[in-house]
Amino acid sequence: MTDIKLTDTQRQILEHAVQHTSGKLDWFPDNIKGGARNKVIDSLFNRALITRDGDGWCVAAEGYDALGVARPGCEATQPTEPEQRRTRANSKQAEVIAMLKRPEGATINQICAATGWQSHTVRGTFAGAFKKKLGLDITSSKEVGGERVYYIAG
Structure with missing residues (x-):
């Protein structure tokens, strides 16, 4: 376990993600809304405890370490091709x-x-x-x- 200090809110969010959603951040305490939610996410991201996962967030390896939880096995993902930019036909x-x-x-x-x-x-x-x-x-x-x-x- 590392010496990363987490606030109670950060710990609750990370623990819920690890225990209930396979690392996906989709739950926040009721008192964390709007700007406060963004601040918590920014803080976790700046400390490399979470990473972008498509349009959401997931717990990074460092986040598992901060909680003292074993990291999950890696799943092979297929790289997605970048979408080609298009031009409207009648422009x-x-x-x-x-x-x-x-x-x-x-x-x-x-x-x-x-x-x-x-x-x-x-x-x-x-x-x-x-x-x-x-x-x-x-x-x-x-x-x-x-x-x-x-x-x-x-």
Whole structure:
């Protein structure tokens, strides 16, 4: 057993989770509501006694140690694939992506005319929404004396 000092409330919450819900924090004393509940959770988390478990909390190995309780056996979990970000079908963003997927690509001026956006908004959308958020690979080329044409590579 370690020398971790727990408040009565912290001990009650951890013991209930270990004894009744296989380590899942889903019960709090009646006098712990709202901000007080958040403070208790923050305190337990900052001391590494609980960890995130999807949309809830569960007792961490250190939490079992603090209670002097044997740690449960590990269950193999399947890693979940991150959800791909999507674009709504009838949005300006979808319209721009369709323009960039055309074999001839699209210029900044063409996109501005189609969306009503200003040129700096189009360039910002390329860097932010398309490259960073959606992970699209946008390339460009410029013919001698012509405008720069943008494409979605692939």
